[in-house]
Amino acid sequence: MVKAIIGKKVxxxxxxxxxxxxxxxxVIEAGPCTVVQKKxxxxxxxxxxxxxxxxxxxxxxxxxxxxxxxxxxxxxKKHLKEFRLEDTGSLNVGDELKADxxxxxxxxxxxxxxxxxxxxxxxxxxxxxxxRMTHGGGPVHRHAGSxxxxxxxxxxxxxxxxxxxxxxxxxxxxxxDVIKVDPNLNMIAVRGAIPGPRGxxxxxxxxxxxx
Numbered sequence: 537m538v539k540a541i542i543g544k545k546v547x548x549x550x551x552x553x554x555x556x557x558x559x560x561x562x563v564i565e566a567g568p569c570t571v572v573q574k575k576x577x578x579x580x581x582x583x584x585x586x587x588x589x590x591x592x593x594x595x596x597x598x599x600x601x602x603x604x605x606x607x608x609x610x611x612x613k614k615h616l617k618e619f620r621l622e623d624t625g626s627l628n629v630g631d632e633l634k635a636d637x638x639x640x641x642x643x644x645x646x647x648x649x650x651x652x653x654x655x656x657x658x659x660x661x662x663x664x665x666x667x668r669m670t671h672g673g674g675p676v677h678r679h680a681g682s683x684x685x686x687x688x689x690x691x692x693x694x695x696x697x698x699x700x701x702x703x704x705x706x707x708x709x710x711x712x713d714v715i716k717v718d719p720n721l722n723m724i725a726v727r728g729a730i731p732g733p734r735g736x737x738x739x740x741x742x743x744x745x746x747x
Contacts, residue, residue, distance in 0.1 A: 539637045540619035540741040541566045542589035543724065545648065547734050551715065551725065561715050561725040564646075566635040566740060568722060571627050572608050572616060584620045585627055588613030589737070615737055636719035643743035647708040648732035656702040664697065707731035711743050 543566035550558050573586035592614040594602055605612055608629050621627075638644065658664045658680045667677045680699065683692050692698075709730055716725040724740070732738060 538619070538621045538742060538744060539642075540587070540621065540739070541633055541635070541637055542569050542587055542615055542617050543567065543738050543740055544590070545730060545732050545734055545736045545738055546723070548729065559715055559727060560729075561727055562730045564724045564726065564730070564738060564740065566638070566722055566724045567633055569633045570610050570613065571629050571631045571633070572605060572610050572613065573618075574624055574627065574629055575618075576624060582620060583622065583624045584618050585624055586616055586618045587633065588616050590614040617739055619739075619741060634719055635717055635722045635724050638714050638717055638724060638740070638742070640714055640717055642714040643711050644714055644726060644740050645708055645710045645743050646712060646726065646730040646738050646740055647706065648730060648736055648738040650703045650705050650707045650731045651733050652704040653702040655700065657699045658697060661699065661702045662697040 543564040546563040546565055548560065548562050550560050553559055567589065569587040569589045571585050572588045575582065575584040575586075577583050588605070588610055590613060592612050594612045596614075597605075597612055602612065610630065657678055659666060659678050664680070667673055667679070667681070669677060683696070685692055709728070712730070713727040714724060715727050717723075730738060
């Protein structure tokens with residue numbers, strides 16, 4: 537069964553297993569999330585649920601957003617996310633999902649927005665090499681160099697690796713181990729690092745093996 541929840545990245549720490557081995561983990565405040573909308577194969581062509589996360593003042597939402605939530609009888613939520621689930625029969629609008637939807641030993645995929653690192657050059661952004669640091673190199677050791685576009689085609693093709701904004705992209709880290717689940721604090725600890733800054737919103741979904 538596909539399981540999913542919305543969470544907030546708290547930060548990284550480390551815990552010890554029974555053998556005294558250090559495990560680096562990221563702590564995620566997972567839920568509580570409320571089912572705002574339910575879609576079924578009969579009415580919408582696929583099975584999915586829309587979850588709401590983090591309460592917010594009503595004045596900070598637009599009228600369509602607020603009307604959508606009031607129709608479901610749900611308090612104002614800051615983040616909404618739809619997840620396709622194999623079976624939505626056990627969930628109804630208004631139900632609450634907490635961290636205990638996952639258990640220790642589960643495999644999860646975590647999606648978030650990577651940290652913004654500003655405008656960066658081609659060396660840091662694309663791991664390109666620099667020019668030789670010899671006499672006559674001038675102040676262009678870390679520049680991109682020739683673009684390679686002459687009379688024909690006379691332009692730069694789309695997708696060329698150039699300087700620009702680094703980060704601020706949706707990133708998914710797959711197949712992470714759930715090390716610890718605390719349903720009382722709504723905390724989930726997963727092995728390794730996940731994208732985004734502290735306080736960033738992330739989406740957790742259990743890893744589905746193909747075949």
